[in-house]
Amino acid sequence: MSEEKNIAIKKEENRYYEMLANFIGPFISVIAGLLVGAIFMLSIGRSPLTAYAVLFNSAFGSLAGISETLVNTTPLIFTGLAVAFAFRTGLFNIGGDGQFLIGYISAAWVGYIIHVPMIIHVPFAILFGIITSGIWGGVAGLLKAKLGVHEVITTIMMNYISLYLVAYLAGGPLKGATFLPATKKIFDSAKLIKLMPNIRGSRLSIAFILALLTAYLIYYILWKTTIGYEIRAVGLNSEAARYSGIKAAKNMILAMFISGGLAGMAGITQVLGLQHRAYQPFGFIGYGFTGIAVALLGKNHPAGVVLGAFLFGILQRGSMQMQSIAGVPKELVQIIQAIIIFFVAAEYIFKYIAHKLKENKGGVTSVE
Numbered sequence: 001m002s003e004e005k006n007i008a009i010k011k012e013e014n015r016y017y018e019m020l021a022n023f024i025g026p027f028i029s030v031i032a033g034l035l036v037g038a039i040f041m042l043s044i045g046r047s048p049l050t051a052y053a054v055l056f057n058s059a060f061g062s063l064a065g066i067s068e069t070l071v072n073t074t075p076l077i078f079t080g081l082a083v084a085f086a087f088r089t090g091l092f093n094i095g096g097d098g099q100f101l102i103g104y105i106s107a108a109w110v111g112y113i114i115h116v117p118m119i120i121h122v123p124f125a126i127l128f129g130i131i132t133s134g135i136w137g138g139v140a141g142l143l144k145a146k147l148g149v150h151e152v153i154t155t156i157m158m159n160y161i162s163l164y165l166v167a168y169l170a171g172g173p174l175k176g177a178t179f180l181p182a183t184k185k186i187f188d189s190a191k192l193i194k195l196m197p198n199i200r201g202s203r204l205s206i207a208f209i210l211a212l213l214t215a216y217l218i219y220y221i222l223w224k225t226t227i228g229y230e231i232r233a234v235g236l237n238s239e240a241a242r243y244s245g246i247k248a249a250k251n252m253i254l255a256m257f258i259s260g261g262l263a264g265m266a267g268i269t270q271v272l273g274l275q276h277r278a279y280q281p282f283g284f285i286g287y288g289f290t291g292i293a294v295a296l297l298g299k300n301h302p303a304g305v306v307l308g309a310f311l312f313g314i315l316q317r318g319s320m321q322m323q324s325i326a327g328v329p330k331e332l333v334q335i336i337q338a339i340i341i342f343f344v345a346a347e348y349i350f351k352y353i354a355h356k357l358k359e360n361k362g363g364v365t366s367v368e
Contacts, residue, residue: 026297026304029343030311037336041328051326055318065317067196067204071274073313075100075266077211079291080298080305081218082137082262086151087300088222089255090235095140095155096263096288098162101281103133103264105166108271108278109174111186121189122272129268130261136162137260138253145249151256159288163281170280181280192273207269212306214265219302221258231255263288293341312337 038048059069079096086093107129114121140158143149169183176184192205222228231251233241238248266287271278294312298304319333 025347026299026308026344029297029340029347032343033336033340036339037332040332040335044328046326046328051322051328054321054326055314058318058321059314063196063199064201067199067202069310069313069317070208071203071313072316073309074208074211074269074273075287076290076294076309076312077215077306078266078269079263079287080294080309081215081302082259082266082288083291083295084298084300084302084305085218085222085262086255086259087295088235089231089252090238091141091144091151091252091255091259093137093140093155093256093259093263094152094288094292095137095158095260096266096291097284097286098155098159098288099133099137099260099263100267100270100285100287101162101166102136102267103129103261104267104271105169105174105183105278106132106264107190107268108183108186111190111272111276112184115187116189118189121187122192125186125190125272126265126268129264133264133267134257134261137263138257140260141253141256144256145252159284163284166278167280167282170278174278176277183278185277186272190272191276192269203274205269205273207273210265210269214262215302215306218262222302227251227254263291266291290337293337293344296341296344 034052038052041048041051058065060066079100082096082099083093107125110125110128111121114124116124136158137155140151140154143154144151171181174183176182192207194202195204195206195208196202220228222232230241230246231254233244233246234248234251234255241251242248267285290312294305294308297308297311298306315333315337319330322328322333323330
């Protein structure tokens, strides 16, 4: 009995150390990014202390600042979850921007095409956007599962298809009676409820609450359900999963459908909570690609994704103020983000090299 207890204690300790290691890596990456950013500022004759103070104050100095930071964080939670969920199945979804746009235009269309009570209108617009963007992502999963077409290629191609499709729809068949290349404005019954209506200029809506609930839902699906177990098993070793009776093809398609729906939620909440109409895109929104960085920083775990999205939301919020007040180019924030991604990626590379060296060492030993 005592031996079983010792084993349980050891497992708990290993779990604790693993969680600590998963936290330390991203933390060091963030610190390194800020330090490199400080070096760049010093090289152009700007004060890092002043710039970072402006960054902090713009994000947390007032309720309006906090509100705007959370507005920037919300779509990154969705796109980060989209990348993380697909990655758990061994798939790399870089089509977040395309799926974002499909959810964006779909929700806008439902927002003005019907006029029903809010309790019906909002859920229906969200559900329709999730289904259309999920199908858009599921196509890449289907091609991967049935024909072996690499999902990176298909998602890149579908990004461009969705970009020009949405541009055509917003500026053509779905264009409203306005000079703007945009759809009609959605009805009030399709708008998301504001969380801070008494704060002047606050744009924060219940989209942020939906993002947090979605993160928890994804955690529950992945670690508390049979579907999640199968998805993670396919991601770890698709051949072994297939041998044990798990349908790898089905799980690939399902994972990409859910991933596409998650990315689509970012576009859905943008149109229902902020813009209230779909504008013709003149380029990629960028949330899909930033979502990749968020997922990497969060170690593809829902809780890590939320924290990573919050960090990038802070950086996005403070970039303009850093330029106007501290005289630091806003592009420096992109450099900081790139350095953070570099260090996170370097950690994965070092782990991969260490794993390969261990494998080779084991192979040599067995030969002898």
